[in-house]
Amino acid sequence: MAWNFAAGPARLPDAVLLRAREELFTRGDDGACQSERPFSSPPFRSLRQHAGQQLAELLGLPAGYRILFLAGGAMQQFSLLPMNLARPGQPAGYVQTGYWARRAMQEGAVHRPVRALAASDCGMLLDVPNDLAYCHITTNETADGLAWPNLPETGTVPLVADVTSDFLTAPLAVDRFGLLYASAQKNIGVAGLTVVIVREDLLERSPQTLPALFSYRRLAEADSCINTPPMLALQLAAMVFDWIAGQGGLPAMAASNRRKAALVYQAIDASGGFYRTRVAADWRSPVNVCCQLPDTALTERFVVEAETVGLHYLRGHPQIGGIRASLYNAMPAAGASALAAFMGDFARRYG
Amino acid sequence: MAWNFAAGPARLPDAVLLRAREELFTRGDDGACQSERPFSSPPFRSLRQHAGQQLAELLGLPAGYRILFLAGGAMQQFSLLPMNLARPGQPAGYVQTGYWARRAMQEGAVHRPVRALAASDCGMLLDVPNDLAYCHITTNETADGLAWPNLPETGTVPLVADVTSDFLTAPLAVDRFGLLYASAQKNIGVAGLTVVIVREDLLERSPQTLPALFSYRRLAEADSCINTPPMLALQLAAMVFDWIAGQGGLPAMAASNRRKAALVYQAIDASGGFYRTRVAADWRSPVNVCCQLPDTALTERFVVEAETVGLHYLRGHPQIGGIRASLYNAMPAAGASALAAFMGDFARRYG
Numbered sequence: 054m055a056w057n058f059a060a061g062p063a064r065l066p067d068a069v070l071l072r073a074r075e076e077l078f079t080r081g082d083d084g085a086c087q088s089e090r091p092f093s094s095p096p097f098r099s100l101r102q103h104a105g106q107q108l109a110e111l112l113g114l115p116a117g118y119r120i121l122f123l124a125g126g127a128m129q130q131f132s133l134l135p136m137n138l139a140r141p142g143q144p145a146g147y148v149q150t151g152y153w154a155r156r157a158m159q160e161g162a163v164h165r166p167v168r169a170l171a172a173s174d175c176g177m178l179l180d181v182p183n184d185l186a187y188c189h190i191t192t193n194e195t196a197d198g199l200a201w202p203n204l205p206e207t208g209t210v211p212l213v214a215d216v217t218s219d220f221l222t223a224p225l226a227v228d229r230f231g232l233l234y235a236s237a238q239k240n241i242g243v244a245g246l247t248v249v250i251v252r253e254d255l256l257e258r259s260p261q262t263l264p265a266l267f268s269y270r271r272l273a274e275a276d277s278c279i280n281t282p283p284m285l286a287l288q289l290a291a292m293v294f295d296w297i298a299g300q301g302g303l304p305a306m307a308a309s310n311r312r313k314a315a316l317v318y319q320a321i322d323a324s325g326g327f328y329r330t331r332v333a334a335d336w337r338s339p340v341n342v343c344c345q346l347p348d349t350a351l352t353e354r355f356v357v358e359a360e361t362v363g364l365h366y367l368r369g370h371p372q373i374g375g376i377r378a379s380l381y382n383a384m385p386a387a388g389a390s391a392l393a394a395f396m397g398d399f400a401r402r403y404g
Numbered sequence: 405m406a407w408n409f410a411a412g413p414a415r416l417p418d419a420v421l422l423r424a425r426e427e428l429f430t431r432g433d434d435g436a437c438q439s440e441r442p443f444s445s446p447p448f449r450s451l452r453q454h455a456g457q458q459l460a461e462l463l464g465l466p467a468g469y470r471i472l473f474l475a476g477g478a479m480q481q482f483s484l485l486p487m488n489l490a491r492p493g494q495p496a497g498y499v500q501t502g503y504w505a506r507r508a509m510q511e512g513a514v515h516r517p518v519r520a521l522a523a524s525d526c527g528m529l530l531d532v533p534n535d536l537a538y539c540h541i542t543t544n545e546t547a548d549g550l551a552w553p554n555l556p557e558t559g560t561v562p563l564v565a566d567v568t569s570d571f572l573t574a575p576l577a578v579d580r581f582g583l584l585y586a587s588a589q590k591n592i593g594v595a596g597l598t599v600v601i602v603r604e605d606l607l608e609r610s611p612q613t614l615p616a617l618f619s620y621r622r623l624a625e626a627d628s629c630i631n632t633p634p635m636l637a638l639q640l641a642a643m644v645f646d647w648i649a650g651q652g653g654l655p656a657m658a659a660s661n662r663r664k665a666a667l668v669y670q671a672i673d674a675s676g677g678f679y680r681t682r683v684a685a686d687w688r689s690p691v692n693v694c695c696q697l698p699d700t701a702l703t704e705r706f707v708v709e710a711e712t713v714g715l716h717y718l719r720g721h722p723q724i725g726g727i728r729a730s731l732y733n734a735m736p737a738a739g740a741s742a743l744a745a746f747m748g749d750f751a752r753r754y755g
Contacts, residue, residue, distance in 0.1 A: 055433060055434060055435030057441075059442050062439055062443065062635060065440055073429045077428075078416075078425045079425075084407050084408040084716050085408040088416070088589075088595070089410065089415050091410050091411070092595075124475055124476035125476045125634075126475060128617055129617055132615040243635065243636045244633065244634055244636070245637055264514050281589055283634065284594065285594045285595070285637065365436065
């Protein structure tokens with residue numbers, strides 16, 4: 054058995070792979086499969102509507118929010134956020150929790166003044182100036198292995214979040230956000246698609262002068278179809294949404310993810326300091342378990358030996374080092390168990 | 405038998421559909437299929453390199469050009485072109501041949517001054533001022549059914565082209581262009597991927613201040629991988645490139661496309677004016693055959709009756725009306741024959 058612990062692109066549910074093989078490239082009576090049809094055709098409209106409804110149901114989407122299915126990755130939103138939500142010269146706040154929050158702030162700074170905001174150990178924001186266009190957080194830091202224990206209060210300033218790596222892994226209080234975004238290749242499907250959920254009143258902020266494809270307002274007005282959307286990626290996303298619903302929805306995902314992460318964190322905590330995590334207990338990510346080994350030679354040996362027993366893509370992010378196990382929705386408990394057992398064995402042999 | 409004449413998303417080669425079903429969602433020894441792997445993994449690097457090499461060979465790519473595989477559609481390039489290639493305030497020239505050329509110019513005007521350039525009946529440009537950042541053409545107008553008979557001379561001003569709908573349908577003199585771009589859903593694969601081919605000296609024009617994902621220079625420096633590229637769409641593109649190579653490359657595609665288009669244009673020309681095309685003979689598109697019927701009621705009847713005999717997605721672009729048959733690489737001659745026969749029959753019955 055081989056297990057793929059990649060942080061994203063990441064494992065898809067087995068049932069979705071099976072369904073994809075059967076359905077994606079099978080033509081209908083019109084001589085076309087979904088990816089071969091005009092995006093204005095009734096079958097594709099149905100697919101898009103189904104994907105949106107299924108996602109809204111999974112999230113319990115409150116009234117007054119719009120779901121956008123956009124081409125490309127989350128990184129494009131690093132630019133679209135300030136272009137749409139902040140006036141020229143208006144500052145935006147960013148909380149610097151780790152690698153991806155820094156990337157978001159760096160790109161944000163290309164467009165608007167940015168302010169670094171400080172968070173307390175328990176995830177409270179110490180000061181949110183009222184003049185900020187928005188306050189940006191990264192709910193789960195894929196590279197650093199940490200997650201906000203609670204959503205911070207931001208008063209009248211809209212909370213904006215990159216939720217890429219924990220989207221759909223647990224229930225989410227969408228009504229706490231002004232906007233959230235997630236690229237697909239972790240828990241939604243394959244790379245090339247990004248989901249944006251935006252509170253409708255914020256759409257009015259998009260300047261009239263923005264290019265159509267960069268304007269949340271115009272993308273929402275066109276129901277994400279200013280041009281052909283990434284149809285194949287959206288079709289796969291709909292299959293993933295169906296799969297999550299069939300598994301019991303987001304509460305079931307959260308319970309399963311907690312159990313898997315606990316197995317691996319137990320292996321860390323039981324290692325007597327052989328595996329070390331820099332993340333405070335409250336901030337441990339439930340989906341990206343990161344830790345350091347005593348030295349880089351042992352880290353390298355761990356990665357290589359793990360591969361020989363079928364545990365793949367465990368190398369940490371290049372900027373962070375160590376090892377990282379991503380345990381998103383599609384990873385079965387058996388994968389987490391196999392990893393935890395190997396970690397215990399490895400620590401006994403080299404600790 | 406059902407035939408799909410959609411203008412894009414469009415029919416994929418049968419052999420590619422078969423291969424996609426077998427390969428795309430089958431996991432390897434690492435427990436992952438290509439879409440589940442890190443984009444930095446050796447298997448995905450190999451795929452990207454293979455796709456680039458295969459495409460370069462098909463085109464006979466000259467030295468000094470770079471191929472970029474970007475997320476999203478061609479429309480995003482409508483903005484990236486002026487953002488990268490024109491200095492603030494520097495005008496760019498656009499030739500207004502039809503619907504898509506107008507869209508490109510409209511979006512270009514959001515960023516820079518634009519100048520409409522006039523072309524002669526034989527496709528010569530009457531005047532290309534030296535101060536233009538570039539001269540933009542749409543080599544094949546998908547909605548209008550026309551194609552440039554020859555590439556225009558633009559002197560020292562780089563020729564930039566939207567080649568979305570005729571890319572890979574015939575040999576292309578890449579060395580005549582400063583930059584060309586094509587979204588994938590007509591002749592490359594599925595929506596969500598755009599190929600950009602750029603002359604290296606033009607990369608130096610990208611301003612330092614551009615966001616990374618909007619900068620051709622930075623995208624080229626990162627070999628299109630600033631973030632995760634649309635891997636599944638790229639994998640399909642590689643399959644299409646392999647298929648074209650196996651069919652005999654671009655000369656074989658061109659010969660086959662000419663024969664298919666001739667069948668349908670003959671049906672138009674033999675109809676005694678029942679089908680009318682507004683396009684001059686030299687400018688007829690070899691891949692999107694467009695024509696008008698005597699009235700909209702007959703057009704509607706044509707579309708509905710055609711569907712009953714398995715000929716689908718023949719309605720013209722909403723802005724143009726009439727009917728349109730797209731006969732890209734993946735359409736077999738049998739499809740064009742079936743359409744031509746139906747057109748003849750329909751004209752006899754209603755003409």
